[in-house]
Amino acid sequence: MHSKDQISHDDYQTTADWLLSQTQHRPKVAIICGSGLGMLAEALQCQDSFKYSDIPGFPQSTVQGHAGRLVFGELRGKTCVCMQGRFHMYEGHSLCKVTFPVRVFKLLGVETLIVTNAAGSLADSYQCGDIMIIRDHINFPGLAGLNPLNGPNDDKFGPRFPPMSGVYDKDLRKLAFDICKSMGVSQYVQEGVYCMVGGPNFESIAEARLLHRLGVDAVGMSTAPEVLVASHCGMRVFGLSLITNKVVKSYQDSETVNHEAVLEVSKMRSESLQKLVTELVGRMDINNNTA
Numbered sequence: 019m020h021s022k023d024q025i026s027h028d029d030y031q032t033t034a035d036w037l038l039s040q041t042q043h044r045p046k047v048a049i050i051c052g053s054g055l056g057m058l059a060e061a062l063q064c065q066d067s068f069k070y071s072d073i074p075g076f077p078q079s080t081v082q083g084h085a086g087r088l089v090f091g092e093l094r095g096k097t098c099v100c101m102q103g104r105f106h107m108y109e110g111h112s113l114c115k116v117t118f119p120v121r122v123f124k125l126l127g128v129e130t131l132i133v134t135n136a137a138g139s140l141a142d143s144y145q146c147g148d149i150m151i152i153r154d155h156i157n158f159p160g161l162a163g164l165n166p167l168n169g170p171n172d173d174k175f176g177p178r179f180p181p182m183s184g185v186y187d188k189d190l191r192k193l194a195f196d197i198c199k200s201m202g203v204s205q206y207v208q209e210g211v212y213c214m215v216g217g218p219n220f221e222s223i224a225e226a227r228l229l230h231r232l233g234v235d236a237v238g239m240s241t242a243p244e245v246l247v248a249s250h251c252g253m254r255v256f257g258l259s260l261i262t263n264k265v266v267k268s269y270q271d272s273e274t275v276n277h278e279a280v281l282e283v284s285k286m287r288s289e290s291l292q293k294l295v296t297e298l299v300g301r302m303d304i305n306n307n308t309a
């Protein structure tokens with residue numbers, strides 16, 4: 019018996035089987051595009067793409083800057099699947115729905131998940147437009163009991179009590195740094211801790227100060243649930259935050275943040291991000307498959 023929000027193994031399998039019947043691509047890498055970062059999919063060669071509304075069982079995107087398309091294709095000869103648009107808890111999706119695609123990817127044969135997001139910075143040394151390689155995360159909704167793994171555990175995906183240490187793969191982080199160096203962009207590349215909050219409001223000044231004191235480098239409204247579910251089912255994870263704004267921490271500061279500004283900054287860094295992700299996938303050690 020499953021509650022209304024729970025999704026059975028058969029539900030994930032039905033969606034995976036449908037996708038496998040519609041495309042010859044057999045991806046080993048999945049990429050989730052954050053707000054305004056959908057252009058990452060444009061680098062894929064030999065594309066097959068599907069609107070979320072045409073995929074059985076798939077949730078729908080409702081946020082501007084999240085196109086709502088699943089794109090299969092190749093990056094440097096490696097087969098990938100790319101979500102142009104993710105799902106957020108604040109849209110009203112359950113966390114099982116938010117992370118639904120990740121388990122479908124597992125059933126497609128995906129072994130590595132690349133997550134990207136737009137985020138506000140708390141770290142004083144960060145600037146707008148910086149790229150932060152995610153070293154670790156704080157999952158505030160998770161700490162409060164909002165977890166996509168709540169409910170009966172599906173042992174076919176992973177264990178009841180998964181560890182969360184060392185989830186962001188060390189080798190991929192190092193590889194990303196090396197690539198940034200050779201691209202000549204190290205001056206705006208950081209490594210830090212991402213914190214997920216529920217949204218959809220941006221942080222109050224007191225909340226921003228709290229996050230800063232907790233050692234958070236960047237804050238956003240996504241990523242942790244997808245990473246959790248990917249890691250639970252044994253995927254290797256790499257994450258990037260694009261710093262789209264500095265979170266206001268002072269009562270003297272009259273600046274405010276808005277989603278349009280977030281999308282503007284995403285656009286500004288699109289080329290570098292596309293190049294970084296393409297190189298990273300190209301240099302990953304994965305065996306490609308074809309149908």
Ligand SMILES: O=P(O)(O)O[C@@H]1C[C@H](O)[C@@H](CO)O1
Nearest residue numbers: 052053135136239240277280
């Ligand atoms: O999907 P991501 O996490 O990139 O989106 C961020 C968080 C909110 O959805 C939105 C705020 O501008 O951007």
